[in-house]
Amino acid sequence: MAFSALSLTTTTGVQGRPFAAVLNGLQTGSTIEMSGDGSPGFSYVNGRFSSDRLPYPVSTLVFFEVRPGEGRKEWRFDIQAAGAPVLSIAPDGTTSYSGAGGAPIAQSGTASAAGAVYTVSRLLGSSSTLALISGTNSNLTLNATTGVISAASAIAVGASQTAKVSETLGDLRVDYPVVITGISAGTPTPTPGPTEVTAVSTGTAAFRALGISSERQVFPITNAADLKARSGSGAVSQVPVSVTFTGSPTAIECRSVSYDDGSEITPWSTVSTSPTGGTWTGNVPMAESPNWQRLQFRPAGGTIFATSARIGAGIVIGIEGQSQARYFIANVSSGGSVTAGDKVSAYGKAGLLETGSGGNGADASFGVQGWYQAAATASVSGTTVLGGGGSGAAAAGNALVSALNVPVAFVANAPGGRAMAYINTTSRPEALARYAETGRPNLVIMLSHGTQDVNDGTSEATYQAALETWRGWHESDANAKPRDGYMIMPLIRQTGGTTASNNAIKRAQQNFDLANADVYYAGSGYDVQLADTVHQSDTGNAVIGRRIGYAIARRLGVTIAGSLGPTMASATVADTTVSVTVDLNDGATALTNVGTSGATGTLTPAGFSVSRESDGAAVTINSVALNGANKFDLTLASAPGEAVRVRSGVGTSPGAAWIADDRPATGQSRGNPLQYDLNGIVATYTGGGTPTPTPTPTSYTQWTGPGWFDASDTAGGDVAITTLVNKRSGGGDLTRGGTGGSITSVSAAQNGRNAIRLVRDISSASAVPYLAAADNAPISTMWAGDDLPYVVLLVFKPTDTNTGYPFAASRVNGSAVDQVAYVSRNGTASSVRKKSGTASQNDVTASSANGDVVGTPIVVAIRHTGTSLDIWYNSTTKFASTVAQDTAALGTPQVFRLFAVMVGSGIQTVQKNLDFYELVIETASHSDAEIQKAITDLATKWGGSLA
Structure with a gap:
């Protein structure tokens, strides 16, 4: 079908005045696209072109008509703007106008009480200047900024008072009267006849x-x-x-x-x-x-x-997180370096426009709670925020207004220094109340959260579960459930916390996105400027603000050039070189490198990791270099000789340069950085180096750690055990402790082998029976320090689902306790525990939710590398593999015990009976193959059946 001729209802206007024209002849199925070429200030909504004011004598309106399957046609209309009205004032005070448009008409309103009675409709656009001139009734005043006319006292019913307004814009001036008529303040009894809205x-x-x-x-x-x-x-x-x-x-x-x-x-x-x-x-x-x-x-x-009131139909964005999100949006100090446009707003609530510190702060002191232009420049007293604030929201809002052409508003719930557990409990009612006040948002963003959870050592599994909880309570509330889903802006660049703890949070954020179709993973902040070790500066806020704005636009269906950084797509490894190919997105043509200042810098291995795919062993990276338009190379210290896994965005960022693309988004001086990928991609091995040989697993009997206790070596015959000899010389024997119960050697108790049978007495802490090492023995001292590696192999038979502590290294720490232990409990999952002081932290659950299986031998293997934790539970397949808790360093003297653990008041008494078979303790890690062989050998030795 051919394109039909289009026309406008008018192509004339008055310079400096608003303009509107209806488009005629548009066929069904056609859409209109505005062109940036020669169309100053025009917009198209609901079949009508409009402009706040015509700036030139001739303004060219340019647009495209788009017909699916037929193409695009450009249309141009010259809008003629007659001369602006020129006001003349005669000596006698009379006024007249020359030029097109003539004299402006009077405006009118009604008032039933004193106070604000009318808002002037500006004739020369929103940036004009207003003033009252001679002839204004003395009862009326004008707020020149807002255009609100107020009456000092009520106007009598039926009487009229006039305010004479003079409006100027540059050389343009128009004067016009505003007539306010008094009406009744009461509500009359309904009678037939005229009605009105009051x-x-x-x-x-x-x-x-x-x-x-x-x-x-x-x-x-x-x-x-x-x-x-x-x-x-x-x-x-x-x-x-x-x-x-x-x-x-x-x-x-x-x-x-x-x-x-x-x-x-x-x-x-x-x-x-x-x-x-x-x-x-x-x-x-x-x-x-x-x-x-x-x-x-x-x-x-x-x-x-x-x-x-000024009302907008647009996009409402919820911003949640902790202090990084708060400083992203808060109107503080004298505002940020980025000024928000008139269409960008923020809702003034505690924690957004704040004067206090901690928690959610206090309400702003410079105005009534409500909606304000984001990044306002009003002064706020008593702030404790770093630098200027609000540039993030201002930059994001400006980008969104440009992309979507609608007003944009931000609503925040961002308490400082709070972990996800706090956000899901204490902060939750505040967030729900806020959304109930402002209306259901279009999108909710968890913005760069995680610093407190990094400091707390929250595990990956715990943090991801907390994100699911967060999403869940939004989904279950009609006001808080976003119309277009959720967005995760991952943990930004920071120099605090450990590599392991940072990786755990960022990997959980990435996997939360992968697990939910309505969650969108926004770009990285690995290169942003910081004000301290964890908070983005004002400039850094502006950088991630624009990235967030364009990421939101992409989520809402508008892709803007430069809105998404490169992503790792594939890789190969040959000899000591890993070559990574990236996907360039949104108009980028090549890779570059960018420092936190925005200038290029020298690339370093910081932010990347390489590990062998066979056993997870880390391979040192010596250097990073760009290689062509869409590749970069990692040079390794040694040839892995096999496939490796490459990860990006790992750990902290000390400020080194980072890989980016060459396509800055609008308003940015730098390209978008390489996206985080904490799960990584596999680099295919193409040759070179010596392939890593597959070693023959060493039997646990040949290991050399400080502890090996084998009940089959005891005497049997129901003989009481007073000393259990350590088969590893010098590691420390175990001696009987506790005044009650019994610890005896039982002949042929399991698979023809002698065992140690424990009968508890839990009448008091002093009665609980146990076997303990000296506090200076190697198996007691090995646990002190911060995240030291170890392997424990344990074989036992529970006689009750609530066995308690088969082994533990523990000490009283003030009124609390330090522990490393395996806990076998009834009614809840057994777990590997590491705790320091008053913080009880279970690294990972290790058995079914009903406790251990009663009456059958169980083989448990625990491997702690210092940062990661793996559990095998009666199987050669791992029950769990996770990041270990980043608990504070444990002190000395730890005391190693079989069958008991110290708590703040002494020996724990909530425990039951068990048969003990064997225990092996190592101070170094072992490979999966060696541990799997040990599990198999121990199950065979003791007649157990593996899952």
Whole structure:
């Protein structure tokens, strides 16, 4: 089908005045795309082109008509702007206008009480200057910034008072009267005849009355399908309102108009039929528009009641996290270096506009709680925030407004210094209350959270589970469930915490994204500038703000050049060189390297790791270098001789240069950095080096650690055990402790071998029987220090699901205790425990949720490398493999015991009986193959059956 001719209802206007024209002839199925070529200030919404004001005598409107399957056609219209009105004032005070447009018409309103009575509709655009001139009634005053006219005292019913307004913009000036007429403040008894709408307020606490023109109220676009498709029309917001009326109207009608020029945006529609009782509450539609709007109400066909608040139909974004998120959005100090545009707003709530420190802070001191322009420059006293704030939200909002052409609002819940456990409990009610006030968001972002969990040593599994909990309580609340899902901005660059703890949090964030289709993983912050060791600076906020803005736009269906960094796609390893090929995204053509200052720098191995795929052993990286447009090389200290796994974004970032692409997004001075990949990609082995030989596993009987205790070597015959000899000389024997119960050698107790039978006495801490090493024995001292490696092999037979502690190294630490132990418990999963002081931290669960299986031999193997933890539970397949808790260093003297553990008040008494068979203790790690062989050998030796 050929393109039909298009026309505009008008191609003329007045210079400096608003312009609007309806497009005629557009065929069904066609869409309009605005061109950046020669179309200053024009927008297209709902079939109409408009401009806040015509800046030139001739402005060229350029756009494309797009027909699916047929192509695009460019259209151009010259908009002629006649000369701007020129005001002349005669000696006698009379005024006249020359030029097109003529004299402006009077504006009018009504008032039933003193206070704000009218908001001026500017004729020369939102940046004009307002003032009152001679002839203004002395009862009336004007706020030149907001345009609000106020009455010092109530105007008598039926009487009128006039404010004479002079509006200027550069050399342009127009004067016009605003006539305010007094009306009754009471609600008359409904009688047949005229009816009118007298007041409107919103249905949420966040907005209160709709007559506060200084506030910016952004309602989320509720048509998510249109939002993602970015159709440019049709998407609407539902605004909750309460309307007060008099009389008995047959219907109440509502529409929205441009806040600047009064042109209609959302047509009149009936929102209530035959309302009674003087009030009506419900939702009214407001169409998506790039402009601020105001709502108008009327009884069917009656007098219009115009609200004066600025309302936007746009995007509402929830920002959650801890202090990094708070400084990203907070209006603090004198504001950030990035000034938010007029369409970017933030909701003023504790923890967002704050004066206090810690928790969520206190409410802002510079205005009533409500909506404000993001990154405002108003002074706030008593701040403890680093540098200027708000640049992140300002930069993100500006990017989004540019991409989506709608107002954007941010709502924050970001308590400083808080782990996910706190956010999911204490902060949760605050977040839910905030969304109840502001309306259901379009998207919720967990922004660069994790610093506190890094400091706490939270495991990967625990943190990912906490993220699932966080998502869950949003999903279950109608106000907090985002319309378009969730976004994770991963942990930014920081120089604090350990490599293992940083990796655990970042890997959990990545895997949370992979596990949920409605979660989007945003770009990295590995290269941003910091104000200290963990918080981004004002400049760093601006960098990640733009990245977040463009990532949100991508999530909502608008891809912008430079919005996504390169990703590792494939790799090979030959000799000592790993070559990684990346996917370049969004218009990038090559890789570069970028430092935290934004300039190029020398690449270092920081942020990368390489490990052998066969056994996970780390391979040292000597250097990193770019290799062509879409490759980089990692030079290794030695040839692995096999496939390796390459990871990016690992650990902390000391400030070294990082790989990026050459396509800066709009407003950025640097390209986008290489995306994190904590799971990594496998580099295929293509030759070179000596392949790592597969070693023959060494029997555990040949290991050389400090502990090996074998019950089959005891005497048998129900002989009491007073000393259990260590088969590893010098490691330390075990001697009988506790006054009750019995520890005896039983003949042929299991698979024809002697065993040690423990019968508990838990009447008191002093009665509990155990076997203990001296506090200076190697098997006691080996546990002191910070995250030291060890391997423990344990074979025993529970006689109850609540066996307790088969072994433990422990000491009283003040009023608390340090422990390393295997805990066999009833009603909850048995676990490997490491705790320091009062912090009880179970590294990983290690058996079924009902405790150990009773009456059968169990082989447990525990391997702690210092940072990772692996558990085998009666199987040669790992039960668990995870990052170990980053617990504080354990002190001395630890005491190693069989069958008991120290707690703050002495020996733990909640334990049951067991048969002990064998225990092996190593101070170094062993390979999977060696541990699997040991498990098999021990199960065979003791007649056990592996899973």
